[in-house]
Amino acid sequence: MTSVDAPTGQPGGGKSTAARRFRRRDLNVDTISFLAVFLVVPVVVYIIFVVSPFIQAMYFSLTDWSGFTATMNFIGVDNYVKLFQDDTFMKAVSNSVTLAVVLPIVTLGIALVFATLVTVGGPSHGAIRGLRNSSLYRVISFFPYVIPAIVIGLIWQQVYDPNTGILNGLLRAVGLEQFKAFAWLGEIKTAMPAVMFVIVWGLIGFYMVLFIAAIKGVPAEIYEAARIDGAGRFRTAISVTIPIIRDTIQTSYIYMGILALDAFVYMAALESGGGPANSTLVISQQLFTTAFTKGQFGYASAMGVVLAIVTMLFALIVFTVNRLTGGKNEVSE
Amino acid sequence: MTSTTSGTSTLDPGQKTRTNGRKSTNTTGDKVVGGISHSVLTIWSIIVVLPLLWTILSSFKNNTEIFASPFSLPSRWSFDNYANAWTTAGIGSYFFNTIIVVFGALILTMTFGSMTAYVLARFQFPGSRALYYAMLAGLTFPVFLAIVPLFFVLQGFGLLNTLFGLIITYAAFAYPFTVFFLFAFFKSLSNSISEAAAIDGAGEWRTFFQVMLPMAKPGLATVAILNFVGLWNQFLLPVALNTDPDKYVLTQGMARFASQAGYSVDFGALFAAVVITVIPVFVVYLVFQRQLQGSVSQGTNK
Numbered sequence: 001m002t003s004v005d006a007p008t009g010q011p012g013g014g015k016s017t018a019a020r021r022f023r024r025r026d027l028n029v030d031t032i033s034f035l036a037v038f039l040v041v042p043v044v045v046y047i048i049f050v051v052s053p054f055i056q057a058m059y060f061s062l063t064d065w066s067g068f069t070a071t072m073n074f075i076g077v078d079n080y081v082k083l084f085q086d087d088t089f090m091k092a093v094s095n096s097v098t099l100a101v102v103l104p105i106v107t108l109g110i111a112l113v114f115a116t117l118v119t120v121g122g123p124s125h126g127a128i129r130g131l132r133n134s135s136l137y138r139v140i141s142f143f144p145y146v147i148p149a150i151v152i153g154l155i156w157q158q159v160y161d162p163n164t165g166i167l168n169g170l171l172r173a174v175g176l177e178q179f180k181a182f183a184w185l186g187e188i189k190t191a192m193p194a195v196m197f198v199i200v201w202g203l204i205g206f207y208m209v210l211f212i213a214a215i216k217g218v219p220a221e222i223y224e225a226a227r228i229d230g231a232g233r234f235r236t237a238i239s240v241t242i243p244i245i246r247d248t249i250q251t252s253y254i255y256m257g258i259l260a261l262d263a264f265v266y267m268a269a270l271e272s273g274g275g276p277a278n279s280t281l282v283i284s285q286q287l288f289t290t291a292f293t294k295g296q297f298g299y300a301s302a303m304g305v306v307l308a309i310v311t312m313l314f315a316l317i318v319f320t321v322n323r324l325t326g327g328k329n330e331v332s333e
Numbered sequence: 334m335t336s337t338t339s340g341t342s343t344l345d346p347g348q349k350t351r352t353n354g355r356k357s358t359n360t361t362g363d364k365v366v367g368g369i370s371h372s373v374l375t376i377w378s379i380i381v382v383l384p385l386l387w388t389i390l391s392s393f394k395n396n397t398e399i400f401a402s403p404f405s406l407p408s409r410w411s412f413d414n415y416a417n418a419w420t421t422a423g424i425g426s427y428f429f430n431t432i433i434v435v436f437g438a439l440i441l442t443m444t445f446g447s448m449t450a451y452v453l454a455r456f457q458f459p460g461s462r463a464l465y466y467a468m469l470a471g472l473t474f475p476v477f478l479a480i481v482p483l484f485f486v487l488q489g490f491g492l493l494n495t496l497f498g499l500i501i502t503y504a505a506f507a508y509p510f511t512v513f514f515l516f517a518f519f520k521s522l523s524n525s526i527s528e529a530a531a532i533d534g535a536g537e538w539r540t541f542f543q544v545m546l547p548m549a550k551p552g553l554a555t556v557a558i559l560n561f562v563g564l565w566n567q568f569l570l571p572v573a574l575n576t577d578p579d580k581y582v583l584t585q586g587m588a589r590f591a592s593q594a595g596y597s598v599d600f601g602a603l604f605a606a607v608v609i610t611v612i613p614v615f616v617v618y619l620v621f622q623r624q625l626q627g628s629v630s631q632g633t634n635k
Contacts, residue, residue, distance in 0.1 A: 034537035037448070038541075043449065048486065056485075146611075164403055261475065262476075304475065
């Protein structure tokens, strides 16, 4: 687990005798002023506004601070004990974990299939190429990524609207009368899948573009060789594409997981109250309410630490799985 | 359809004929696979575009028309909803706040980020590794953990509920990403260039501004676009740190607009506000689309 107290080793501009390309005779006014402005100023700002809040949060999580009183009592791990007995919070943790398990695999799976189709999914003879008009699909799929997440949420809130939404409108139009006033976001059974779909809708395009770029970096000869060896499309995707771009997939998986564990914006727009029977309540939402509505900053900070730990665990699992499977899927060349 | 035994043997003439033979028999297969692929991608494109088109259509309808049917066309095409959203709902002032904050933060983070990335890529000094990990932590730690203390840090500086406070916070949180991306870029620029500049008598300042920065333009452009989209869409930071309605940015203004009036929301104006929010990012995307596609992978390659 990485710790955030690393930055205490603040680089001093003047004491760099050990550096390789940076010898004592280089230290004139020009260089020193350059390093002072170029390194010290940004890093100080970064430490004040990013690093120090993280460290403070870890300390606050061990206190009973309300945020509005001048005093706070150090109460050790009491907040954490309380968290694990807090049913609402545990529900939020399980919802967040569900999102982190489902969203990356669905989003990246579909994105990978689409990326494969538009890059190497073309006819099995002639040059290796994608489908016709593939760039059109690529540009359209990317659209949602440039829409602010909160706006995506608002659009879909309207799409899902029981009476005026286009979804129920379409379902009624094809004769499914049971959806006359079906509240997609108001039913325990459909609330979570409906929210998940919106997040997938918003992000497939971005990862698709990412994978397309990665696949285009693969030399065409490798695909030609696979074809000559008699590998079909599916086999090529599993045995050639995925092993070669696995670094990109791993990075994407971690990005997507971090996003799924946050999910605050989508929830704020679609299910600001936590959904029916808290079925879509996530950690970030609960943290925000606890801190800014209930004024329990110490307790909220503990939730933040739990969220950070869950995020780190997620990244660790992805790295481990990638390493464990890495050996045998390597392309033998 | 295809055999799974991978032919590791060399390409003898016999195998060539086999390949040729499959080529012709597979044409129907190609058509089927191609057809299915096209249908899947087309269906997805429709799913993407339909809600957007519907939003635009609805932005021209009044509340009665919206409640009547989701498909009906507006009785008359007017920009009344847009005017309402712009003035009554305050989207206009949110819009200008957003412009100030996003461009301020963009300039700040690009300046700081490129400077740090350059120094890290070119010099080695004690603590450079620690700095690298501090950046990594800032990139992976959930912003949510920092949000509570950040509130008080800003309060301490008297920057809470000010646009400048937002600018500096936005910039600080975009900074690690910017450094990471540009670090790789500056690293790839050859050292011999800066050495040549030094031999020609250029100091560190001149080397950076007149030699390295112009060379890094493609990388800078890509990061700037990605940052622009990211900052424009920022939601959590303003919601927590900027509670003065006069200083709202677009995203939080939208959230307030949608929730404030409950059932009496002017839906037409809401749809119009959505369109207004999306258009600028859309334009940036369409203009720089090619630039973005090419280099998106660069940033994530490590």
